[in-house]
Amino acid sequence: MQFTVTILGAGSATPTLGRHPSAQLISYENENFLIDCGEGTQMRLLEYKIRPSRLKAIFISHLHGDHYFGLIALLSSLNLGGRTDDLHLFGPRGLDEILLLQFKYSQTPLHFAIHFTAVDTTQHTQVFDHPCFTVHTIPLQHRVPCAGYLFREKLHKRKLIKEKISDQMSYECLKKLKNAEHIYDESGAILYNFEEYTLPAPAPRSYAYCSDTRYYEQLAEYIKGVDLLYHEATFMEDLAQQAYERYHATAKDAARIARKAEVGRLLLGHFSSRYKEFSGFLQEAQSIFVATAIAEEGKTFAVQSTST
Template identity: 60%
Template sequence: MTFNLTILGSGSATPILNRHPTAQVIAIEGDYFLIDCGEATQYRLMENHLRPGRLKYIFISHLHGDHYFGLVPLLSSLNLSGRTDDLWLFGPRGLGEIITTQFRYSDTKLNFPLHFQETDPHQPAQILDHPNVRIETIPLQHRIDCTGFLFREKNRKRKLIAEKLPADLPVAFYRHLKDGNDVLDDLGQVLYRAEDYTVPAPPARSYAFCSDTRYNEAMFDQIRGVDLLYHEASFLDDMEALSEKYFHSTARQAALTAVQAEVGRLMIGHFSSRYKTTEEFLLQARSVFPDTVLAVEGETTEV
């Protein structure tokens, strides 16, 4: 199953050229899940050849502008493009009012159903049960209400052993075997046993998005063992006091979170505009948690 992450923005609140505010796309099979939607995210989608028509779910972490200013423009453009498919939106209380206020004054009527569900910033909760993935909110510690999002793959299929497959078995039965079901004849006798022609499903993958937040021990149990953790790292180590004051994290704190929560890999982003380069973030994080990468705009990573 396709399960990958494309970074559209790696910056923070103050914009600089060539570093954009937070937005990322999770692609799961044919569906796009957009996490946060900073200003001009729709241009980033175009640049990365990600068709907006495939967006089905949008998740907004919090109402600081660098995480949602691109949302109403994106909804407007989806409407102008003639979209009629349902769109699901998850975000903090107030996001609905922000959208309806703007659409009221522009006299905009959406031609597609927009389903908005408020997130609870205080308790983790499952907010979506998709055929391929379950999604929970992660309460974060920021200046205003803020949640991360945890994606857990489900229903991974057994894998066919290609060289063992009988030549006379119709392709239509492959799915049957991958679901773990034996192939029977008309009398109910087993013709082909699933366990003879397949190997067990690989473990379900998981992805946690944690931005914006200060060092947040309360979430460790919830995200423990995820394959990939995206954690904000707005500042370098020497700015820890300022970082704490603004409810942000340093590169070292992001890496410490990765260690404590025993995750597989760590990706850091949300770099403050005061830093023109990001190499030092990587060095500081890797000194604590070696399997760290930087969020790089335009790059796609398998989860």
């Protein structure tokens, strides 16, 4: 099953030409989910030929403008486009008030329902239950209430070996085999051993999005062993003190968390506008955690299992 992350924006608060505020698209099979929605996100979706109408849910990390100023525009366009399907929206308390006031004073009646869930940014809690995966909040340390999001696949069923399946096997029999259950005959002997008729299920995959946060070690506990981690890296190490005071992280901070959490791969993003290129970020991070890449805008990263 497809499980990918497309980087729509990886810049920080101050805008620059050719760089966009935070936004990422999670694609799982034929469904799309948005994490953060900085200014111009809907234009980025159009640029990459992604239909905004296919969005199932939106997750906002915190209420600094570079992470949600594009939300009202996106919702308004969905409304104008005739959307009628419900939309799930997750974010810190207060986001619902902002949207209600905006739509009230612009006299914009929505033609679709928004189901808003106010997340507790201090807790690691499940907030969304999809048939194929769950989403948990990740408490972060920022100047305002802020939470990351952890997407974790549910356990897959074992795969049937088609060549070994016979017409005598009922649907219930096949279902049990896929669930790793033996089939017994009337005497209690094993009739069908699930290990002979099925293949092991692929390992479940996971993706963690850690938005604005300064370094703190407890974060590693929430994201232990994830396959792909996105962690902000607003500054390089020469501005480490400034990063900490502003509740942000450096590239080395992100790499330290990735190493401590034993993740599969690390993506760096949320770069300060003072930096014109990112090779220095990569060098600093890879000195601590080799499997590091830059969250290049427009690039799609596959979430792949790194379990051994």
